[in-house]
Amino acid sequence: MEKKVTFTIDNKECTATAGSFIVDAARKNGIYIPTLCNYDGVKPAGSCRVCTVKVNKRHLTACTTPVAEGMEIEVDTAELNDLRNAVVELLFTEGNHYCPACEKSGDCELQALAYRFQIMAPRFPFQFNERDIDASHPKIYHDHNRCILCKRCIRAVKDKDGKSIFEFNNRAKEVRIKLDDKLGETLSDELALKAMEVCPVGSILVKEIGFKTPIGKRKFDRIPIGTQETTEQLSHKEEHHE
Amino acid sequence: MTTTEIQTVLKKFRNDKTRLVDILLEIQSENGFISKQKIETIAEGLDISEVDVEQTMSFYHFFSCKPRGKYTIYLNNSLVAMMKGREKVADAFEKELGCKFGEVAEDIGIFDTSCIGMSDQEPAALINGKVFTNLTSFRAREIIRDMRKGMEVEEMYANTFGDSKNSSKLVRSVVRNHIKRTGPILDQNFQTGKILQKQLALMTPEEVINEVKRSHLRGRGGAGFPTGIKWEFCRRATGKKKYLFCNADEGEPGTFKDRVILTEKPEMLFEGMVVAAYAIGASEGILYLRYEYSYLKDYLEDVLDKMRKDGNLGKNPAGIKDFNFDIRIQLGAGAYICGEESALIESAEGKRGEPRNRPPFPVEKGYLGFPTTVNNVETLCSVVKVIQNGGEWLRNMGTKDSTGTKVLSISGDCLFPGIYELEWGFSINTILEMAGAHNTQAVQIGGPSGALVNPDQFDRILCYSDLATGGSMIILDESRDLLKDVVMNFTDFFIEESCGSCVPCRNIPTLLKNKLTRILEGKGTMKDFEDSQNWANMMQINRCGLGHTAANPIITSLENFRHLYEDKIQKHKDFDSGFDIASAVAESCEFVDRDPNI
Numbered sequence A: 001m002e003k004k005v006t007f008t009i010d011n012k013e014c015t016a017t018a019g020s021f022i023v024d025a026a027r028k029n030g031i032y033i034p035t036l037c038n039y040d041g042v043k044p045a046g047s048c049r050v051c052t053v054k055v056n057k058r059h060l061t062a063c064t065t066p067v068a069e070g071m072e073i074e075v076d077t078a079e080l081n082d083l084r085n086a087v088v089e090l091l092f093t094e095g096n097h098y099c100p101a102c103e104k105s106g107d108c109e110l111q112a113l114a115y116r117f118q119i120m121a122p123r124f125p126f127q128f129n130e131r132d133i134d135a136s137h138p139k140i141y142h143d144h145n146r147c148i149l150c151k152r153c154i155r156a157v158k159d160k161d162g163k164s165i166f167e168f169n170n171r172a173k174e175v176r177i178k179l180d181d182k183l184g185e186t187l188s189d190e191l192a193l194k195a196m197e198v199c200p201v202g203s204i205l206v207k208e209i210g211f212k213t214p215i216g217k218r219k220f221d222r223i224p225i226g227t228q229e230t231t232e233q234l235s236h237k238e239e240h241h242e
Numbered sequence B: 001m002t003t004t005e006i007q008t009v010l011k012k013f014r015n016d017k018t019r020l021v022d023i024l025l026e027i028q029s030e031n032g033f034i035s036k037q038k039i040e041t042i043a044e045g046l047d048i049s050e051v052d053v054e055q056t057m058s059f060y061h062f063f064s065c066k067p068r069g070k071y072t073i074y075l076n077n078s079l080v081a082m083m084k085g086r087e088k089v090a091d092a093f094e095k096e097l098g099c100k101f102g103e104v105a106e107d108i109g110i111f112d113t114s115c116i117g118m119s120d121q122e123p124a125a126l127i128n129g130k131v132f133t134n135l136t137s138f139r140a141r142e143i144i145r146d147m148r149k150g151m152e153v154e155e156m157y158a159n160t161f162g163d164s165k166n167s168s169k170l171v172r173s174v175v176r177n178h179i180k181r182t183g184p185i186l187d188q189n190f191q192t193g194k195i196l197q198k199q200l201a202l203m204t205p206e207e208v209i210n211e212v213k214r215s216h217l218r219g220r221g222g223a224g225f226p227t228g229i230k231w232e233f234c235r236r237a238t239g240k241k242k243y244l245f246c247n248a249d250e251g252e253p254g255t256f257k258d259r260v261i262l263t264e265k266p267e268m269l270f271e272g273m274v275v276a277a278y279a280i281g282a283s284e285g286i287l288y289l290r291y292e293y294s295y296l297k298d299y300l301e302d303v304l305d306k307m308r309k310d311g312n313l314g315k316n317p318a319g320i321k322d323f324n325f326d327i328r329i330q331l332g333a334g335a336y337i338c339g340e341e342s343a344l345i346e347s348a349e350g351k352r353g354e355p356r357n358r359p360p361f362p363v364e365k366g367y368l369g370f371p372t373t374v375n376n377v378e379t380l381c382s383v384v385k386v387i388q389n390g391g392e393w394l395r396n397m398g399t400k401d402s403t404g405t406k407v408l409s410i411s412g413d414c415l416f417p418g419i420y421e422l423e424w425g426f427s428i429n430t431i432l433e434m435a436g437a438h439n440t441q442a443v444q445i446g447g448p449s450g451a452l453v454n455p456d457q458f459d460r461i462l463c464y465s466d467l468a469t470g471g472s473m474i475i476l477d478e479s480r481d482l483l484k485d486v487v488m489n490f491t492d493f494f495i496e497e498s499c500g501s502c503v504p505c506r507n508i509p510t511l512l513k514n515k516l517t518r519i520l521e522g523k524g525t526m527k528d529f530e531d532s533q534n535w536a537n538m539m540q541i542n543r544c545g546l547g548h549t550a551a552n553p554i555i556t557s558l559e560n561f562r563h564l565y566e567d568k569i570q571k572h573k574d575f576d577s578g579f580d581i582a583s584a585v586a587e588s589c590e591f592v593d594r595d596p597n598i
């Protein structure tokens, strides 16, 4: 049998399977912790830092830290919420994001978080970094202006032999996601779609289908990010109770 | 290199992709860069994609996919290099070659690089992997002229080889040790092999750990974690195999003590690795040597060979039954972050040097997933002395919470830069006096990630509970502009060396730099001040120590030299957009030949 542990989130008693990551454990207990670089079923990267919580007074990322017996976790505090906002604001100023013109508007997790956090204007100056658009691949349109460098594509999309198709190139401010020339050439429709789907923003798009779902019918058009899954989870739990 | 030759290199490393850094180094050594075509061959041979090769390659400063010249000059741009006149040298290189840094002319490339561990003999450069020290503009021109003649790099040295082992047959470098004060690590009181044979062989691993615990020895790499406890964790961790790493990535600007220990006491260091491996139960050891110190590699390999011959390494070192341990040397390829222990492990696995998320800690799951201990060069040397003299002995030196000695790297504005092995507990004042420092305005303790300390605090002492340090101490006299020269240089360093994963670490230092630039230009207001402090606060949520400390130059200078900032900001203004309409329209006004009417 799976071992259970008990811990608290903002003083609320919670239980979860030992070894599960704090984000997942929280979700099981009906608590949403915002994430961005995390993607279900893929090894967490812990790079965006949006999911930062405090565990026994220390800042840790909820997507990479397993729960343990007796942990005291803080999620919804003024300090942490401000730090999360700041991360989202930083991403908006690092890239060049023009939501109204973006194919992913309404499906974009960055945009959705900004709405959820009610961000009006970033506290940081826009950096106007020069970024390229790479439309040279047969299936994929790759707009680096919108990339938030979450590495989701790198981790989730591999070829049939497990080789990387996307890479993290260079370092520091110069890091960019790069698509393998050869593997990009032969990319299957299925993997191309997957790449678009795992991309939280509008950086990886499959050519010619960007507006397939009309605006208004998109994921976060009516329900803010974070509420869907928690309500789902909650109804799930209630079913169990019955 | 032909395809077949590349395949031979790959074969030498058993087509093992975890040895990618070694493979790239070897292939690049031929002509200084790795072409796209070679990348294809490598990817094919290792059965990985080309982007897999490129993501590692593009991470490291010393790898290039474009030609960087038959001769490649990497001129250090650290603070101390600047203080010692690097700009004049850089200028001379540029003028003589007629090209800028980052470019290649006449098959000679000139590039910047972060601190190369020569702060006691700056300005210094790496030329095709060899170290050149005490450079001047005269020497710069001379070197370029020698290159035009096609001379071998070693033929371009202007003086005799350095002191002691620096001039040995296998090192042949012009580097000098500058050992000013010795203690148990650097004195002559060490006999090769004796401690292993006569003492270690009679102890159980548990006894070794207990002795080290009794000594209260703490890691000398900066973080100060108790060594005995780390070893105990690793010993208790389950794993089919265990690894011991010696961290010789010494990249904190202003530090060079590990360089000197590696040069003068490699036997002691490797014996320390044997002790540690025995204690934790490791069968393989890896010395991770920064690329900048690759001039020591052949020499170190030779020491390892001798140890094997003497029966102190390999099968049953010191005749200890059921214990086998050997050491290999892993070169880095230019990345400060690889000094962080989990990044170091990633790098040794042939990957980008990106720190890992913890838990799991390396002692549980480290190199190739096995329990791994990482220790600093100096820590491992101290261990040998603890085994020799007992834990109690170490506790008789230093302070209550900081036992033993610390090897300090002292540089900057003083008469006697160099290596000082001192007991913990000396005050800054005393050390300044020892090093012959006058009119000291500030001291940078612990390198850029440490603190900029003002004279009011010079009676503070070096120890883990007051001023903890990995050993770098840069002295700054009154002629220095602390904000423009020091804080700016350090901030640039962190901007360059971030691995780029975490959002705050990748962005905040640049934003802070822009703020500082505004302040220095006289356009700053109180708001810039407050912003800087608030934004720097965000760095605490980064993943690793680099991100946690990258704002320290700004934070500690704001704390300890606030008046320097206050002198520069506009006191009558609450806000300055930073936008100057006159200069924005200047060009168009000139074009239409009109005076701006603003």
Ligand SMILES: Cc1cc2nc3c(=O)[nH]c(=O)nc-3n(C[C@H](O)[C@H](O)[C@H](O)COP(=O)(O)O)c2cc1C
Pocket (backbone or CB within 6 Å): B218, B219, B220, B221, B222, B223, B224, B225, B227, B247, B248, B249, B250, B251, B252, B336, B337, B338, B339, B340, B341, B342, B374, B375, B376, B377, B379, B380, B544, B545, B546
């Ligand atoms: C950015 C960064 C750079 C580091 N560089 C070094 C280094 O060059 N040498 C070193 O021994 N430790 C370095 N460390 C500390 C290591 O992570 C690790 O704590 C140390 O090697 C452990 O050895 P010790 O316990 O013997 O000190 C660095 C840490 C960080 C965060």
Ligand code: SF4
Pocket (backbone or CB within 6 Å): B337, B354, B355, B497, B498, B499, B500, B501, B502, B503, B505, B506, B542, B543, B544, B545, B546, B547, B548
């Ligand atoms: S804090 Fe900086 S250096 Fe460390 S992992 Fe994050 S981005 Fe990389």
Ligand code: FES
Pocket (backbone or CB within 6 Å): A034, A035, A036, A037, A038, A045, A046, A047, A048, A049, A050, A051, A052, A061, A062, A063, A064
């Ligand atoms: S979601 Fe946890 S760090 Fe990005």
